[in-house]
């Protein structure tokens with residue numbers, strides 16, 4: 001009888017000197033994760049975030065140094081979240097990844113699974129769910145090989161914001177998130193999907209993130225109130241890459 005393998009989730013925290021060092025480290029984690037997924041599954045499926053922090057990482061991955069280290073033909077790109085704007089809009093997470101990375105590598109168009117921010121939020125979320133169901137056919141829930149997340153100063157991650165019901169969602173794969181003004185509405189993956197990833201990479205930089213980060217990574221009582229603190233992979237690994245400024249209030253907290 002074959003022994004079943006039980007994967008235990010693990011958490012790692014790495015503090016890097018600045019955003020530049022953090023981005024290089026993230027690029028190397030991306031390359032290694034792609035190689036190991038290619039070796040076992042013949043494809044590498046990632047979900048990426050927007051925001052300012054990952055820009056440099058995406059640019060590095062699209063640069064001569066890293067571009068040839070990834071087998072882009074078999075990489076699939078999804079998004080952890082999207083803003084409800086057309087894909088040409090400066091606020092579009094698709095546009096950011098496209099300008100910095102996707103337009104610079106040999107990734108086939110059919111491997112780009114974007115969230116249609118130009119649609120009505122509910123429709124866009126439902127279309128994205130259908131896209132994931134088709135792609136991950138046969139799996140109970142989407143299983144991304146790597147999810148790249150950022151954290152806002154208020155502890156939000158993807159487009160899961162503190163105090164909103166979206167963090168309680170247990171059934172849907174993606175949901176519309178209404179933030180009061182149409183151009184600010186967003187679509188987000190839900191916690192069960194994010195936590196089903198094999199590997200989660202958090203990128204956090206800047207002094208403005210230090211206080212919330214110490215709550216989330218420490219024993220802070222408010223931890224559960226921050227969506228980023230609810231990212232706990234069910235079976236995968238989570239790595240926090242943090243620059244020195246964001247790590248300012250972490251004290252002795254390190255990998256465990």
Ligand code: 6PG
Nearest residue numbers: 049050051052053150151152158
């Ligand atoms: C987005 C995000 C969001 C982001 C954080 C951190 O679309 O804005 O996916 O969750 O990762 O707000 O943003 P910064 O990297 O700009 O600090």
